[in-house]
Amino acid sequence: MTIEKTLKITAPTDREIVVVRDFDAPRRLVFDCMTKPELLRRWMLGPPGWTMPVCEIDLRVGGAYRYVWLGENGEEMGMGGVYQEISPPDRLVATELFDTEMFDAAGEPSLVTSELAEHGGRTTLTTTIRYPSKAVRDAMLATDMAAGMEAGYARLDALLAA
Amino acid sequence: MTPSDQLDATFAALADPTRRAILARLVTGEASVTELAEPFAMSQPAISKHLKVLERAGLISRGRDAQRRPCRIEAEALAGVNDWLERYRQVWDANFQRLDNLLDELKAKEGLPVARRRKDS
Numbered sequence: 001m002t003i004e005k006t007l008k009i010t011a012p013t014d015r016e017i018v019v020v021r022d023f024d025a026p027r028r029l030v031f032d033c034m035t036k037p038e039l040l041r042r043w044m045l046g047p048p049g050w051t052m053p054v055c056e057i058d059l060r061v062g063g064a065y066r067y068v069w070l071g072e073n074g075e076e077m078g079m080g081g082v083y084q085e086i087s088p089p090d091r092l093v094a095t096e097l098f099d100t101e102m103f104d105a106a107g108e109p110s111l112v113t114s115e116l117a118e119h120g121g122r123t124t125l126t127t128t129i130r131y132p133s134k135a136v137r138d139a140m141l142a143t144d145m146a147a148g149m150e151a152g153y154a155r156l157d158a159l160l161a162a
Numbered sequence: 163m164t165p166s167d168q169l170d171a172t173f174a175a176l177a178d179p180t181r182r183a184i185l186a187r188l189v190t191g192e193a194s195v196t197e198l199a200e201p202f203a204m205s206q207p208a209i210s211k212h213l214k215v216l217e218r219a220g221l222i223s224r225g226r227d228a229q230r231r232p233c234r235i236e237a238e239a240l241a242g243v244n245d246w247l248e249r250y251r252q253v254w255d256a257n258f259q260r261l262d263n264l265l266d267e268l269k270a271k272e273g274l275p276v277a278r279r280r281k282d283s
Contacts (some may be wrong), residue, residue, distance in 0.1 A: 043260035
């Protein structure tokens with residue numbers, strides 16, 4: 001059986017985006033990598049050259065997390081939220097709000113649900129991001145759709161068809 | 163406008179289905195407000211409002227011809243968006259590839275079998 005390591009991105013409702021990705025490891029390990037700072041900061045780094053100097057996790061319902069990334073040229077990006085549901089190793093729900101508010105309508109957080117399904121020692125991670133409004137989701141979906149496309153107007157066509 | 167403000171304006175402009183449809187029409191060539199209003203069953207003032215948002219976001223420009231003021235798409239602004247979008251997508255991909263490697267390391271530590279990587283990223 002081959003393992004599908006390509007990102008799949010869909011929009012099941014008008015306020016949600018779902019990202020699916022398979023990992024060749026048991027889900028308890030994937031869950032650890034998502035919730036333990038010493039593991040998380042080794043992979044959730046963003047573009048090449050960025051680091052994650054702040055990765056604070058208070059892993060309990062109502063507990064907060066806070067991430068800050070630093071770019072090569074001193075750019076800084078921060079994000080945080082509050083855990084809503086924690087049930088290792090199959091489910092994690094938390095709010096999410098970027099400091100820039102670039103994608104957050106009036107500072108209203110998105111809700112991110114991570115579901116981990118295990119099959120034969122492999123894990124399918126399904127991340128559902130529920131945006132505060134359809135407009136915010138549309139902008140985000142346009143990004144993902146456009147990004148995978150060919151250069152030029154072929155890319156634009158798909159972006160516009162969103 | 164800072165590049166970040168510019169991007170905000172662009173995404174806000176793209177978040178509306180009518181404005182996306184207007185852009186889709188303009189990809190095929192420039193058009194006047196009258197021509198744009200036709201397929202949308204919208205009044206010209208309503209279309210003009212959308213055009214102002216697109217113009218502010220730098221996604222379209224208007225011709226000088228006072229009568230027609232044809233709208234055309236600004237390829238450069240769109241290229242800027244696409245560059246940013248490509249980076250966004252790459253962030254997810256790069257993160258998950260690093261996670262693949264980390265998971266292999268954790269599995270090895272536990273004595274679990276680790277599949278040979280086709281290519282180390």
